[in-house]
Amino acid sequence: MGERKRIGLAVVGSLAVCAAMATAATPAAAGTAAASCYASSGNLYCDNAPAAIYAAPRYSRPNGNPERVVDRLLTTHSYFKCYVTGQQHGGGNNVWYHTYGDQTGAWGYVAAANVYTSVDPYPGVSRC
Template identity: 80%
Template sequence: MGKHKRIGPAVVLSLAACAAVSTAVAAPAAAATCYASGGNLYCDNAPAPIYAAPQYSRPNGNPERVVDRLLTTFSYFKCYRTGQQHGGGNNVWYYTYGDQTGSWGYVAAVNVYTSVDPYPGVAHC
């Protein structure tokens, strides 16, 4: 017969914690909900600032004015424009209105959970 080695409760807890973490990491992420209709985009998004122009900063280096914020996580986007490059690896910005004051402006596509930018069927502004 082989020898069995006893392990303490701390090791058992550590193994259980590792199993929980590996299970959480292995679970597939839910797919974003996006669709275009009538040239408009309806899509999941991150809460994000809405800028007056499709850029974070002006050519002189000053920051672009934030006109409102998206607070919800599913929003309407009227159209798209190209602008300043952002962390999403492209220069697409979506035009929408904010949740705080209803002001219109641009959100970088990195904050909109589309599978491709510009999203097919969305009108160019």
């Protein structure tokens, strides 16, 4: 019974350590994403999700048809020239960042929901 009790305590202790590590990692990860963004000369350099780049700052046109995708962001840290306001998106705002794609180099707009900024528009980034 003593051996079983020690094993049980070891398992409980290990689970507590894992839970503490997971809790500690979550804010650090969020802070790292925001901390990796910076503005320089009106441009934004920031971590991002791989995402579609649209011809205009919207997912769909006024007639309901989808907006044309001109390229894609494949990297997870990108350059954004400036920002505009456009269609509301899942990020809870209507800010879109102007950038070029990783496949063909075409310029277009990425919803701020895909850019890991702490606030949109990001301070120091020029309006297009």
